[in-house]
Amino acid sequence: MSMTITEKILAAHVDADEVRPGEIIDCRVDFVFANDITAPLAIQEFQKMDIPQVFDPDRVAFVFDHYVPSKDIASAQQCKITRDFVRAHDLPHFYDIGRSGIAHVLLAEEGFVGPGDVFVGADSHTCNQGALGAFATGVGSSDLAAAMALGRLWLRVPETVKYVLRGKLQPWVTGKDLILAIIGRIGVDGARYGAMEFAGEALAHLSMDERFSITNMAVEAGAKNGIMEPDDVTLAWFRPRARRSSAMYRSDPDANYADVRDIDASALETVVSVPSSPGNVVPVREVAGVKVDQCFIGTCTNGRIEDLRMAATVLAGRKVHAETRLLVIPATPRIYRQALEEGLIQIFLDAGGAISTSTCGPCIGGHMGVLAEGEVCVSTSSRNFIGRMGHRQSQVYLSNAGVAAASAVLGRLAHPDEVVRAPVPV
Amino acid sequence: MTIRGKAHKLGHHVDTDVIIPARYLVTNDPAELARHCFEDLDPTLRARIRPGDIIVAGENFGQGSSREHAPIAIKALGVPCIVASSFARIFYRNAFNIGLPLVESADAYAGIEDGHEIDVDLSAGRIDDHSTGGTFVSTPIPDFMQRLLDAGGIVGYVHAQRAQRKQ
Numbered sequence A: 001m002s003m004t005i006t007e008k009i010l011a012a013h014v015d016a017d018e019v020r021p022g023e024i025i026d027c028r029v030d031f032v033f034a035n036d037i038t039a040p041l042a043i044q045e046f047q048k049m050d051i052p053q054v055f056d057p058d059r060v061a062f063v064f065d066h067y068v069p070s071k072d073i074a075s076a077q078q079c080k081i082t083r084d085f086v087r088a089h090d091l092p093h094f095y096d097i098g099r100s101g102i103a104h105v106l107l108a109e110e111g112f113v114g115p116g117d118v119f120v121g122a123d124s125h126t127c128n129q130g131a132l133g134a135f136a137t138g139v140g141s142s143d144l145a146a147a148m149a150l151g152r153l154w155l156r157v158p159e160t161v162k163y164v165l166r167g168k169l170q171p172w173v174t175g176k177d178l179i180l181a182i183i184g185r186i187g188v189d190g191a192r193y194g195a196m197e198f199a200g201e202a203l204a205h206l207s208m209d210e211r212f213s214i215t216n217m218a219v220e221a222g223a224k225n226g227i228m229e230p231d232d233v234t235l236a237w238f239r240p241r242a243r244r245s246s247a248m249y250r251s252d253p254d255a256n257y258a259d260v261r262d263i264d265a266s267a268l269e270t271v272v273s274v275p276s277s278p279g280n281v282v283p284v285r286e287v288a289g290v291k292v293d294q295c296f297i298g299t300c301t302n303g304r305i306e307d308l309r310m311a312a313t314v315l316a317g318r319k320v321h322a323e324t325r326l327l328v329i330p331a332t333p334r335i336y337r338q339a340l341e342e343g344l345i346q347i348f349l350d351a352g353g354a355i356s357t358s359t360c361g362p363c364i365g366g367h368m369g370v371l372a373e374g375e376v377c378v379s380t381s382s383r384n385f386i387g388r389m390g391h392r393q394s395q396v397y398l399s400n401a402g403v404a405a406a407s408a409v410l411g412r413l414a415h416p417d418e419v420v421r422a423p424v425p426v
Numbered sequence B: 001m002t003i004r005g006k007a008h009k010l011g012h013h014v015d016t017d018v019i020i021p022a023r024y025l026v027t028n029d030p031a032e033l034a035r036h037c038f039e040d041l042d043p044t045l046r047a048r049i050r051p052g053d054i055i056v057a058g059e060n061f062g063q064g065s066s067r068e069h070a071p072i073a074i075k076a077l078g079v080p081c082i083v084a085s086s087f088a089r090i091f092y093r094n095a096f097n098i099g100l101p102l103v104e105s106a107d108a109y110a111g112i113e114d115g116h117e118i119d120v121d122l123s124a125g126r127i128d129d130h131s132t133g134g135t136f137v138s139t140p141i142p143d144f145m146q147r148l149l150d151a152g153g154i155v156g157y158v159h160a161q162r163a164q165r166k167q
């Protein structure tokens, strides 16, 4: 019988010939992780399950990214719970301050996830990993505890909607703009409970960095997972990092899709999500001029090397506007080092940007750049809900890194071509 | 099982950031989380919710983050169940995992006003509005979710799974 890539991966993880949308399955998981916010609760629930050890210490990771380096005593206490657990159970994959980065970026970079995997994390943006051709989904702490205990997770097999991306993106239009445009069209619950499968020739032109920012935001449309078939770009990226064997699945040509939507990628513009929903998507030119207090380049959505390169193209030889602040947070230490070697960090420093060790920090209004009442931030993150980055009367515009950098230079929302004319060399 | 309570009506797409802002995610203590529940949505709402009151919301309740702290905070306010037109996926799992039942009914959302006394019959899939006499049908709770509720949440479910395997 014909299946989508999502269905094939799930079928393989229940040792069945097929699974059908709507079916509830008890699925084997290849890898699980939690972060410094979700791990303590997962550990507490795991301990209630009376299971002495995790199902496979080599398939469990804890990654500190949200409130690290610890912002206060309470968050330090939370980290301590996880550190103690990791040591007591002698778990090998623990990423603490200095070696740690934003989990979704770091775990892919470290090769813990690959094509064909079922990958589960106690963080909603776990869907990020679907760009590698894996089934990856976010769950809460109790679910994670159960997966840590049993190596299995109950799942309802999702219906798949296929997005066929035609043509090629224009300069300054990135994977981020593409996914924002889709969310703008279908709404923040437009893919609720389903699988979003991205396909089409526009993808072939996109690097892994851009692909990750697309699947990363599948959850902003309510999806269970976002996924792409692995191709040469995937393999070139994944092979040098691989830690386990992988399996390449492709959707059957006659697979059963709930819907197939065509998107002309070449017609898309550079966009932003205006406050306070990722679904409020408009061309950046429509809101160019809004005064901006802070610009933030980072996060699991757009804190990768190509994002930093794009920002540096705009910022090179320029200064951050006197009434605006710029924060740059590379998503992982490896990206930080690479940015250093490429001279990007120098450019950000010269421009007057503040650069921080890898952390989610400002993305959740946690620390390292919290907004005051009435302040406006242009952010490369994925959510602009009320109060997301600070005061409930602060506002967040979501954008690509070029827009955030241009807005930092001009002190107002701006299209990058208002600052630089040349196309982006990525 | 029937739950009676006063309805607090909220809008569509209520997200986990307004249910419990991330700045408070430095504790797992349900009572502490409850103190900040819905703070960014309406700072006065928390004080108006009495134990036993029921949340009635629109589409996609609980969208956003995976933070289980969100249903934990609501449960710790004493809310025995949530009625909504629809729920976001992770919130849905999390709520059942901690033993907080969710009931889907777009008709109930359309028909029930803020402050109405309502009865939610979980097993029959029925919601009665005593203030108007209106009756609404809810989507039946899937068998699997019912088993989770019966086990008292995912921890109990895991215990049951292991007992079964040992047999």
Ligand code: SF4
Pocket (backbone or CB within 6 Å): A065, A066, A102, A103, A123, A125, A299, A300, A301, A359, A360, A363, A364, A381, A382
């Ligand atoms: S960067 Fe933001 S969206 Fe990504 S994991 Fe961290 S808090 Fe979540």
